[in-house]
Amino acid sequence: MSGRGTGGSGEDELIARYFRPLARSPGAFGLTDDAAVLPAGAGDLVVTTDALVAGVHFLPDDPPETLARKALRVNLSDLAAKGAVPAGFVLTLALREADDTWLSAFARALGEDAAAFACPLMGGDTVHTDGPLTLSITAFGRVPPGRMVRRAGARAGDIVAVSGTIGDAVAGLHVLKTGAAAPAYAPLVARYRVPEPRVALAGALLDHATAAMDVSDGLVGDLAKLCATSGVTARIEAARVPVSPAAAALLAADPSLTRAALITGGDDYEILCTAGPAAFESLRTKARAAGVTLTAIGRIEEGMAPPRFVDGEGRDMVFARASYSHF
Amino acid sequence: MSGRGTGGSGEDELIARYFRPLARSPGAFGLTDDAAVLPAGAGDLVVTTDALVAGVHFLPDDPPETLARKALRVNLSDLAAKGAVPAGFVLTLALREADDTWLSAFARALGEDAAAFACPLMGGDTVHTDGPLTLSITAFGRVPPGRMVRRAGARAGDIVAVSGTIGDAVAGLHVLKTGAAAPAYAPLVARYRVPEPRVALAGALLDHATAAMDVSDGLVGDLAKLCATSGVTARIEAARVPVSPAAAALLAADPSLTRAALITGGDDYEILCTAGPAAFESLRTKARAAGVTLTAIGRIEEGMAPPRFVDGEGRDMVFARASYSHF
DSSP states (O other), X not given: OBOSOOTTSHHHXXXXXXXXXXXXXXXXXXXXXXXXXXXOOSSEEEEEEEEEEBTTTBOTTSXXXXXXXXXXXXHHHHHHHTTOEEEEEEEEEEESSOOHHHHHHHHHHHHHHHHHTTOOEEEEEEEEOSSSOEEEEEEEEEESTTOOOOXXXXXXXXXXXXXXXXXXXXXXXXXXXXXXXXXXXXXXXXXXXXXXXXXXXXXXHHHHOSEEEEESSOHHHHHHHHHHHHTOEEEEEGGGSOOXXXXXXXXXXXXXSOHHHHHHSOOOOEEEXXXXXXXXXXXXXXXXXXXXXXXXXXXXXSSSSOOEEEOTTSOBOOOSOSSOOOO | OBOSOOTTSHHHHHIIIIIGGGOOSXXXXXXXXXXXXXXXXXXXXXXXXXXXXXXXTBOTXXXXXXXXXXXXXXXXXXXXXTTOEEEXXXXXXXXXXXXXXXXHHHHHHXXXXXXXXXXXXXXXXXXXXXXXXXXXXXXXXXXXXXXXXOSXXXXXXOEEEEESOSSHHHXXXXXXXXXXXXXXXXXXXXXXXXXXXXXXXXXHHHHHOSEEEEESSOHHHHHHHHHHHHTOEEEEEGGGSOOOHHHHHHXXXXXXSOXXXXXXXXXXXXXXXXXXXXXXXXXXXXXXXXXXXXXXXEEEESSXXXXXXXXXXXXXXXXXXXXXXXX
């Protein structure tokens, strides 16, 4: 973990105090070197990067614990979708100030997740900013040579499936913004703050999926990307998109939240994947054995048009905004 | 290169227009996937991360071309110090707005350097921020298994050496801040804005150095870190620290700039290394063949005290601030 700072500086003390305990991998050298080593090994290294900015990707008053977990988990979610086993990560932290309470809670939660997901901290950089707190994580995973599960690869006739439930995170954000503080909605807020990366699915995806990605920007937009990269389209039955009981309750209680919002809102960090019909059964069985529900929601079709989402009456749904974009 | 954005979003268009042309490596998948692949290969993968924040690491009005080059080069400098051959990098860019002129100049310069240093863009993330422009690059290099050149490894009796000249960058920043606009000082400003990573030294360091790091936070502080990690101290003759003609001229003309400032200022991105006396001659010969001057500035000694910098009269120099720290 490099920083601009000397042996006795506040910055090096910060790194030593909060982050060195997390850097247990031999290749991290206890964060005392300028670089880390990922040892030569069988397999390709999969690399993914996700940045989180206060006020954009999380609420400025989100607790440090949930923020730490989310920052790592959104990257673990990408690795899982690619069929990769986590190998480690580096962290860039741009902070306004070195607040002891905040840093200590942040590092403790980050360390717990790094241990739980067997993805050790390898290095990083800690810098000052006058702007919003910004975190950037680059995570590494391993796959057998040439086997990373791509976005490209979906073929006409493939089943389109998603893991878990869709829309909980955006419903949770809605709860936070509207202050609808019923205990029934607590799981939605929890899902917004701390996603559940489907690392248990990596092996099954590697064996059976033709294409996969994680749902981060909204199901509608992310499926459009997967289809565009694969050179296909899809027909999705929107009513089959799995929704949690809590999200269904909120949908029923609050007309300002729509089903369209759930499937375009993003922050789900569920797996969107495609597989041939026979392979899909194997994939679903393995997923179930790993404790994850996979739900078929439609089919890949030939064509280059954006995927169609069809409602219960067979009508095409129209979305004001397919997914989130920064610019 | 993932972004929160859909197929037709401004963000994906931004990535496609400016950054896809840089992603020529097969493992980058033209930035159309969620992750990149660094293929399995002989050797360990060396990983380094450096972030740059506007107003902290560069001036807010620095040109986009120099900023792009600096962001990549500070990471290439770390790889060189570790004896690693560049293999690729990922970029996180937190932007206030997607300005076409700025992005196009930034991406062109980044692409030129990526090609010149054979270090292709593999992926990244582009996000919005309300704060200062923030760039984070994680770069990858390869070394033979177990051979990364460490900070630890310096032994009593080793020669301490630096590449090139020290203090040009901080002198250049001084020129920018004081407006001392003599043409003679232009090389100093150029060195502040665009460092020259010593990638040509990587092989020689791998073969002969006992320890190495790049000088980013100031020679005094960085040597203190190297010594602390190696469990040794050092005696440096400050007069032997090489200074460029332009920096010497500025020192003579402006009493507000001191020699102490040059060796504590940082942003040099030269190599600080140690080697046994015989190995040092081989190292210096190979460096010269690669077009880089290595200068012996002192010796590693036993002990745990901070390194001593001794002036021309044999007196210990005392520094108000050994190097830069963010906190």
